Every structure is written in structure tokens, then in C-alpha cells.
Amino acid sequence: MSESTGDTRSRIQAVALELFSEEGYEKTSLREIAERLGVTKAALYYHFKSKDEIANSFILDRIEIMDRLIEWAEAQPPSAGTRRAILRRYADELFGGKRQLVMRFFEQNQTAMKNFSAGKEMRAGMMRLADLLVRPETSHEAQVRAALSLFSVHSTWFAIRDPDVTDEERREIGVKIAYELLDKIGVEVPASA
């Protein structure tokens, strides 16, 4: 890191992330990114060797966090308490700060993710996490509840349209509802109404 390049590189990432999220990865061109930054396309290629690499660069960071979380989760006993703890860490560590923008990008570009190495890894991580939230249960219902609990955290940034609600408030609401879903896993549910 002896280059004074860190700034431009970061600015490219920031602009790319924003455009990729807004209008989709495929539809966003390098010309667009370069123009918004006030540089030429060629400049982008000095910092990243391809368009894919730009996307990968900010996903890799999230994968590292997620892998640590998975590793930790695997070492915990499968219990209601562990489920809550996993989800809490998921919400705090993957959605904390401005990094949540990466999760939104991931969420909104699911099909594009299939073509990235990093994207595939991320998808696999999400599935693994869902599995860890289900065990020791195995029912299909539990699988859906686990997936929905993760999505609960994601959903708050579009389901709550009021722009005055802060990211922290959203996270708390998402976690609360996720807990409700998780707490029904591994418990006999009485047939209702």
C-alpha cells in the first residue's frame, strides 16, 4: 500500500456500488462510472482489471465477515439462543455502517451474482447460514422461517418507506421480527384458527 491510489480506487468502488444497485450490474456501463467520476474508462482499468473485479472487490469484504460468522455458528450448540445470536450478528456485522449498501447490491442483483466467483460464494454462505438457523430441526416450514428471518433484516430498507427512519431503527425492527420467526423453529406449533 505504498501507492497514493487508495482514494481513487475507493471512489470507483463507491460510485460503482451505487450505480450497480440503482440500475443493475449488467445495465451499468464503465463509461457511466467513469463519467460520474470525471475520468475516462481507461483510468478504471488501471485500478481494476475488469468490470467483474470491481464488483468482486467489495463483495469479498462481506464474504470474509460472513465466513467468520459461519465458522463461529458451526461451533455453537443448535438451540433457540444460538439462532438468535446468529441472526443478531448477521444484522450487526453484515449490515452495520455503510457496508449494508453491499448487501443491497447483492440482494438486487441475484441473477448477476451467479456469474461471479464472489457472488456464488456469497450465495453459498447465505444458504449455509440458513441451514445453521434450522438445525436441529429439518422441516420445510423451519427452512422457510429461517430464510425469512434473514430476509427480515434485508426487507426493512424497502418495506419501511418513511425516509426518516434510521438504519439502526430499521435493523432493530428487522431483528425483532426475525426473532419471532426463529423462535418458532424447533417448537411444537399448535394448529391455529
Place this chain on the structure above:
Amino acid sequence: MSESTGDTRSRIQAVALELFSEEGYEKTSLREIAERLGVTKAALYYHFKSKDEIANSFILDRIEIMDRLIEWAEAQPPSAGTRRAILRRYADELFGGKRQLVMRFFEQNQTAMKNFSAGKEMRAGMMRLADLLVRPETSHEAQVRAALSLFSVHSTWFAIRDPDVTDEERREIGVKIAYELLDKIGVEVPASA
């Protein structure tokens, strides 16, 4: 409908829907669609005047169903029973039969939808439906629960990985969990744990 063209048109729609869902709308080219059908690109242009129009053509059908549902929902009294009834119709009428593939396409191509007239209409419809599931409540929590209840129906096709589970079974599981979420709207929820 005097042309014997209905068949080719339908085949184009079917193949396009499949490819759009698998690899994304932007990434799928007309060349790909034509090749898989064993025709040339020019043939596609006889049946549709643009790529957009192909996507619009199968979304329009879902919009009609959704608009009828919204219209009906607006005429009902806002109650727990109405919420369940709306969701049940959502699951049955929009996801019934092979038409659920269109909903999956919609789901997986959210960013692309922003550029379609039909896509925007569909998104607006989903939001309107979420609003109808919330009233007369207004809390942010209720908004998230409503959005999640709709997504519960969607989620069953990827959260349940066992391929032997039928579409009908998935729908029932999705609806069951959606009901649980909806039943907490408009009810005092005690602070738990």
C-alpha cells in the same frame, strides 16, 4: 386471432421467460432466445416489436390479476380476516399453475423492472397490496410484517431445496407462515424475552 401464429408467439414467451429468469433479463440476448427456438432473431421481431415487449407481454397478464385483487381488497373492511383473505388470493391467483414462473422472473429481476412500464406497474401493485395488508395499523413493524408475508409465498421456491416438494405444498407452507405474520398486525404484542 385469425393468425396461426399463436403457437410460435407462445413458444417465444416460454423460452424468454425461462432465460430471463435463469440468467437475468439484461444478460439474455435475443440471439440466445432465437437459437434455442431454432429460428432467427428477425423472426422474433415479427411477433414482438422489441425485447421489452416480450417481457411486458407476460407481465401484463399478472398485472390484470393483481389489479382485480387490489380492487377487491380495497372494498373489504380492514381486519385480520381480510388480511388473510388477501394473502390467500395472492398466493392462489398469482402463483397458481405455471404462471408462478412470471412471479419468479419479476422477483429475480427487480432492477430491470424499474425500466419497464409493466414492471413499474407491477411494483406499484405489490406496494399497494402491502399497504392494504397493514391498514388500519400504521406502525413500521406492521409494514415489515406485511411485506414479509407476501415474500413468504415467494420464498418457498428457493428456501425449500428439496425438489420433491410440489408447488402446492410450497404454497400452503408459505401461506401458513404468512398468516402467522399477518395475525400479529393490529394486535398489541407483549415485549418478549
Place this chain on the structure above:
DNA sequence: GTCTATATGTAGATAGAC
């Protein structure tokens, strides 16, 4: 580290023969 210029490919779309 960023530029100009350009290579190369492929996309969506159209004209007009059959």
C-alpha cells in the same frame, strides 16, 4: 495515474427477398 485512440465483439433493431 490518467489520457487519446482504437481494437474487437455483440447487442437490439430493420429492409427486403422468399
Place this chain on the structure above:
DNA sequence: GTCTATCTACATATAGAC
């Protein structure tokens, strides 16, 4: 209704000057 041939535009990516 489907074809061949082609247009136009823009994409990713590279070479080499500054």
C-alpha cells in the same frame, strides 16, 4: 412467417503517449 444481410450503437478491454 421466416429468412439473409446489414445498420447503428455501445459494450468491454487494450496500446501506448504524456
